[in-house]
Amino acid sequence: MSKLRVAIIGTGGISREHMQGYLALPEDVEVVGLCDIDEEKVRNYAKNYGIDEKCVYFDYRKMLAEVKPDAVSVCTWNAEHKPATIAALEAGANVLCEKPMAMNTAEAMEMEAVAKKTGKLLMVGFVRRFGNDAEVLTDFIKGGTLGELYYAKATYLRRNGWPGGWFGDKEYSGGGPVIDLGIHVMDLVRYLAGNPKPVSVFAATYDNLGPNRAVGGRGAWTSSSHKKKDYKYNVEDFASAMIRFDSGLTLSLETSFNLNIKKDVGNIELFGTKGGASVSPEVEIYTDINGRFVDVTPFGETALSFNGLFAREIAHFVDCAKNGAPCRVSPADGVTLMRMIDAIYESAATGHEVEIKY
Numbered sequence: 353m354s355k356l357r358v359a360i361i362g363t364g365g366i367s368r369e370h371m372q373g374y375l376a377l378p379e380d381v382e383v384v385g386l387c388d389i390d391e392e393k394v395r396n397y398a399k400n401y402g403i404d405e406k407c408v409y410f411d412y413r414k415m416l417a418e419v420k421p422d423a424v425s426v427c428t429w430n431a432e433h434k435p436a437t438i439a440a441l442e443a444g445a446n447v448l449c450e451k452p453m454a455m456n457t458a459e460a461m462e463m464e465a466v467a468k469k470t471g472k473l474l475m476v477g478f479v480r481r482f483g484n485d486a487e488v489l490t491d492f493i494k495g496g497t498l499g500e501l502y503y504a505k506a507t508y509l510r511r512n513g514w515p516g517g518w519f520g521d522k523e524y525s526g527g528g529p530v531i532d533l534g535i536h537v538m539d540l541v542r543y544l545a546g547n548p549k550p551v552s553v554f555a556a557t558y559d560n561l562g563p564n565r566a567v568g569g570r571g572a573w574t575s576s577s578h579k580k581k582d583y584k585y586n587v588e589d590f591a592s593a594m595i596r597f598d599s600g601l602t603l604s605l606e607t608s609f610n611l612n613i614k615k616d617v618g619n620i621e622l623f624g625t626k627g628g629a630s631v632s633p634e635v636e637i638y639t640d641i642n643g644r645f646v647d648v649t650p651f652g653e654t655a656l657s658f659n660g661l662f663a664r665e666i667a668h669f670v671d672c673a674k675n676g677a678p679c680r681v682s683p684a685d686g687v688t689l690m691r692m693i694d695a696i697y698e699s700a701a702t703g704h705e706v707e708i709k710y
């Protein structure tokens with residue numbers, strides 16, 4: 353079978369993970385198009401990866417029309433996910449769109465409808481589904497060790513971690529840590545719990561600390577789109593939410609760009625009728641055997657490792673696009689996460705619980 357002809361739209365930070373994932377599959381994939389509105393950036397990017405200059409574009413519609421790729425990675429800022437994804441689907445490509453799927457539920461539903469109409473694959477980049485921690489926990493959950501899950505805690509807290517640039521500007525990002533960080537752990541909990549339907553949300557968001565915390569500067573979190581200087585900073589910097597699902601599960605979420613906390617934390621904890629589990633710093637299971645409480649540490653590497661994480665996600669996308677393998681992330685999953693995020697922002701704005709209507 354011929355190689356999958358792949359193009360990348362948006363050649364910033366995360367696109368490098370996509371590119372490395374594609375380059376790791378030389379038998380299956382050929383990178384045939386690269387596009388960014390930042391001309392210097394995309395030219396240097398192509399040079400760095402040894403991709404021919406004729407593959408470089410500054411307008412994705414032109415690239416899609418001329419190159420006609422089989423598959424496209426959408427790695428732009430969030431506001432461009434919908435138009436780029438729809439253009440790529442309509443040009444006949446399968447699409448891997450970075451998270452969040454879109455700016456809001458309405459946009460995500462439009463994308464889902466176009467995927468359906470064109471019959472093309474649309475996968476959302478929920479990369480945590482490909483983590484070694486997720487794989488280990490899935491085995492325990494499927495094996496019944498935790499019983500029925502009824503409560504989960506998900507935290508993604510940074511003390512000083514606004515990524516910079518467009519990430520703080522709602523017009524480009526759609527929001528702050530909820531849509532950028534919290535989405536990862538909310539999706540992971542939902543995935544491990546068997547993708548239940550969220551039915552209501554109560555949430556609060558705050559913007560007390562702002563972007564420019566003096567202590568330690570901005571640290572390691574930097575978007576590659578800093579050059580444009582006129583981004584606004586108008587997103588939340590902390591959010592807390594309680595989300596109820598139709599399975600009876602409730603999820604408590606805490607997420608921040610900036611918070612007066614000692615150390616950054618990222619964890620999910622699951623509580624079931626037979627056992628509990630935590631993923632960070634490594635997977636642990638809490639249960640009882642023969643009338644005694646036991647803490648079980650599965651053998652091997654279970655701490656989330658970024659080594660190979662994106663490569664597994666990209667390899668899965670290629671397998672789905674090329675061989676028709678069933679996809680681990682559906683457009684409906686992307687839409688569901690947008691429903692949860694919209695409800696979090698609505699509840700925070702109104703001060704009331706929000707019922708998610710279908």
Ligand SMILES: NC(=O)c1ccc[n+]([C@@H]2O[C@H](COP(=O)([O-])OP(=O)(O)OC[C@H]3O[C@@H](n4cnc5c(N)ncnc54)[C@H](O)[C@@H]3O)[C@@H](O)[C@H]2O)c1
Pocket residue numbers: 361362363364365366367387388389390393410412427428429430432450451452477479517532575576577
């Ligand atoms: N899965 C993850 O863990 C993860 C991690 C980081 C970022 N992301 C997601 O990846 C996306 C990109 O984030 P990033 O950190 O790479 O940002 P970035 O700012 O480094 O890169 C975004 C790039 O998109 C380009 N772009 C914007 N509009 C465009 C258009 N119309 N055509 C072509 N290029 C365009 C920008 O010029 C920029 O180079 C975001 O949606 C973000 O949420 C996911």
